[in-house]
Amino acid sequence: MQRKSLTRRALLQSAAAGAVLITAGNQKVRANLDKKPNILFILADDLGYADLSSYGHPTIQTPNIDGIAENGVRFLQAYANSAVCSATRTALITGRYQYRLALGLEEPLAGRDVGLPPEHPTLPSLLKKLSYKTTLIGKWHLGAFPKFGPLKSGYDHFFGFSGGALDYYSHDTGANKDLWEDEVEVDKAGYLTDLLGERAVKTVNEHAKCEAPFFISLHFNAPHWPWETPGYDGKKESERLKKGHLPLSIFDAGTQDIYRQIVERLDYQVGQVLQALKDNGLEDNTIVIFTSDNGGERFSDTWPFSGKKSELLEGGIRIPALIRWPAKIAGGRTTDQIAMSMDWLPTLLEAAGGVADSTYPSDGVSLLPGLIDEKLVVNPRSVFWRYKGNKQRAARIGDYKYLKILDNTFLFNVVDDPLERANLQDRYRDTFKQLFDEWIVWNKDMLPETDESGTYGFSGRQFADHIGTGAPTTKADNPL
Numbered sequence: 260m261q262r263k264s265l266t267r268r269a270l271l272q273s274a275a276a277g278a279v280l281i282t283a284g285n286q287k288v289r290a291n292l293d294k295k296p297n298i299l300f301i302l303a304d305d306l307g308y309a310d311l312s313s314y315g316h317p318t319i320q321t322p323n324i325d326g327i328a329e330n331g332v333r334f335l336q337a338y339a340n341s342a343v344c345s346a347t348r349t350a351l352i353t354g355r356y357q358y359r360l361a362l363g364l365e366e367p368l369a370g371r372d373v374g375l376p377p378e379h380p381t382l383p384s385l386l387k388k389l390s391y392k393t394t395l396i397g398k399w400h401l402g403a404f405p406k407f408g409p410l411k412s413g414y415d416h417f418f419g420f421s422g423g424a425l426d427y428y429s430h431d432t433g434a435n436k437d438l439w440e441d442e443v444e445v446d447k448a449g450y451l452t453d454l455l456g457e458r459a460v461k462t463v464n465e466h467a468k469c470e471a472p473f474f475i476s477l478h479f480n481a482p483h484w485p486w487e488t489p490g491y492d493g494k495k496e497s498e499r500l501k502k503g504h505l506p507l508s509i510f511d512a513g514t515q516d517i518y519r520q521i522v523e524r525l526d527y528q529v530g531q532v533l534q535a536l537k538d539n540g541l542e543d544n545t546i547v548i549f550t551s552d553n554g555g556e557r558f559s560d561t562w563p564f565s566g567k568k569s570e571l572l573e574g575g576i577r578i579p580a581l582i583r584w585p586a587k588i589a590g591g592r593t594t595d596q597i598a599m600s601m602d603w604l605p606t607l608l609e610a611a612g613g614v615a616d617s618t619y620p621s622d623g624v625s626l627l628p629g630l631i632d633e634k635l636v637v638n639p640r641s642v643f644w645r646y647k648g649n650k651q652r653a654a655r656i657g658d659y660k661y662l663k664i665l666d667n668t669f670l671f672n673v674v675d676d677p678l679e680r681a682n683l684q685d686r687y688r689d690t691f692k693q694l695f696d697e698w699i700v701w702n703k704d705m706l707p708e709t710d711e712s713g714t715y716g717f718s719g720r721q722f723a724d725h726i727g728t729g730a731p732t733t734k735a736d737n738p739l
Contacts, residue, residue: 295389295472295611296584297545299463299536300603301529302351302476304344304398304483307555308577309562310522316560319519323530324581327549330590331583332630338655339553340600342568342575342646343367343715344423345400347552347600348478352381352401352412354604354621358645358705362401364712366569366647367423371713374402377411380616382604384413386474389613394462395419397455397478404442414476417441418458424480424507427451427487428497433507450489452481452521456528460535467539472611477532481525484556486513488520510721518558543585546610548603550580557722563677569716569731571644571653571662572679584610588630597640597655602626643701648714648731654698659687661694665732670694699738708735 309315313325313333340350340357345367349357352375357363362373375381383393395409397419402408409417420430420437427450430438438445447454459477466473485500485507487493496512499505529549536542554575555561556568566572580598583590587610601623608614608625615621629636644653652663658674670684670691684691716731 294544295391296586297466297472297536297541298386298391298474298607298611299459299532299545299547300474300476300607301532301547301549302397302478303525303549303551304478304480305553305556305559305568306482306522306551306579307559307561308564308574308579309560310482310555311579313581314579315562318515319522319560321522321526323526323533324549326530326533327547327581327583328591328593330585331547331581331588331592332590332635333593334580334582334598335593335595337550337578337580337598338600338642339551339576339578341366341644342553342570342651344398344552348398348401349375350599350601351552351603352383353379353619354382354601354615354623355619356601356622356643356705359622361706361712364647364706364709366712366714368400368402369423369713369715371711372403372406374407375412377407379412380619381413382607383409383474383476385604385608385613385616386611387413387415389472389611391472391474391611392466392469393474393476395476395478396458396462397476398423398480399478404439408442410441416462419455419478420480424483424485425451426485426497426500426507427480428494429501431501433504450487450493450524452479452524452528453489455479456531459528459532463532463535463539463541467541474607479525479528482518482521482559484508484513486517486521486558488517489524492517493520513558515558546582546584546607548580548582550600551578552600554578565678567717567722569646569648571646571651571664573660573673573677576644576653582630584630589633592635594629594635594637596626596629596635596637597642598626599623599642606630641697643698645702645705645708646714647708647712647733647735648716650732650736652698652702654694654701656694656697659683659690659694661691661698668695702738707737710735 311321313328339347341347343366346357346363349363393414394416395414399421400423425432425437487496554568561574564573566574605621605623605625606627609627641656654661658672660671660673662669669682671679718730719725719728
């Protein structure tokens with residue numbers, strides 16, 4: 260077959276057409292970057308600090324989540340606002356210390372008629388004022404329907420569950436079904452992690468056809484108990500729990516390998532959602548954040564820290580946190596910036612061109628300036644915690660941490676001593692007093708603890724490494 264020759268005119272016409280296409284493509288890219296950024300906020304449930312490959316886990320493979328850090332920034336000193344979930348979620352959605360609200364005193368919320376007041380400004384409600392379309396996919400746990408709910412607190416749409424945990428297959432809490440489409444109960448077959456990931460992909464695809472920016476909160480249940488894997492083994496365990504009428508948190512269930520499978524399925528679904536962003540040309544101007552609501556539970560790896568969920572030791576509150584925004588944030592870096600769950604509200608509002616409601620000022624700080632800076636400037640922070648169970652208190656100022664558990668007090672340098680083994684309070688009495696005094700001043704601005712609020716913790720009967728530990732104290736402990 261004879262090759263068709265190209266004339267000079269044809270070549271010039273072809274080049275001109277190509278130039279038009281390239282220019283149009285560049286203009287489209289520039290137009291996308293000039294828009295407000297889309298936001299995808301991914302929250303895991305009870306994921307430990309070292310449960311990701313990028314944080315050092317020796318066997319769990321999380322290439323998709325790790326890829327967020329490869330193209331963005333990985334935090335080494337990120338903290339949850341609380342050692343349990345609904346308290347942290349209160350801080351996350353309001354940008355304020357959870358102890359400013361009655362809901363935030365619940366550790367976690369479990370049956371009491373308390374919830375997030377619909378009139379309180381939230382991250383989704385503030386983004387809605389900036390023309391964002393808002394969706395929550397996954398866990399709510401900030402108050403029961405119909406009095407409270409995502410649609411009453413700033414989300415346009417909701418697909419997920421209202422309480423703290425449910426069976427991955429039956430979507431049952433042990434007492435009732437808890438899967439919702441907006442405020443209508445629905446029945447869908449499938450492994451819960453997959454249902455949430457698939458809905459997120461669908462939501463990204465739908466938003467890609469619209470001009471308005473979007474905010475998607477993708478709050479997975481994984482790797483929270485019950486210990487059910489994708490596939491037959493998990494289904495069998497689910498049937499065992501139901502037949503025996505056993506609680507979802509049963510202590511004779513689960514293994515390290517089951518936990519690995521739960522986390523790796525979470526990673527797979529995160530990868531599917533990230534691919535949807537890429538397929539729709541939304542990757543560059545979408546802020547993606549991945550983090551956890553508190554420290555890990557029984558099968559988690561919290562190395563190099565001690566402590567678990569429900570404890571103010573580092574393992575109970577230090578969490579993985581990763582962010583990428585290719586249009587603005589250089590990738591492949593780590594930061595030692597101290598960050599808290601409540602910081603994401605001012606951070607994302609600044610990125611979107613908004614501010615917090617002046618009537619409900621944020622206790623968090625925007626992390627955006629430090630993230631955009633090529634040197635990743637680290638700013639000093641003072642952050643504080645309370646936990647009613649076992650009268651726990653903590654403050655982190657610089658490298659030092661004040662900690663109280665029951666009647667025992669400590670001062671640790673958590674940079675030099677992340678395991679919190681060397682109690683420095685007698686050696687550095689002035690430093691100990693400074694942190695204690697600052698905690699007292701901070702606490703006076705918070706709601707007092709109440710006997711009625713719930714709390715949660717582990718005993719020596721449940722965990723062998725807690726030998727001698729009794730059930731957590733539940734009485735309020737308010738200093739004068």
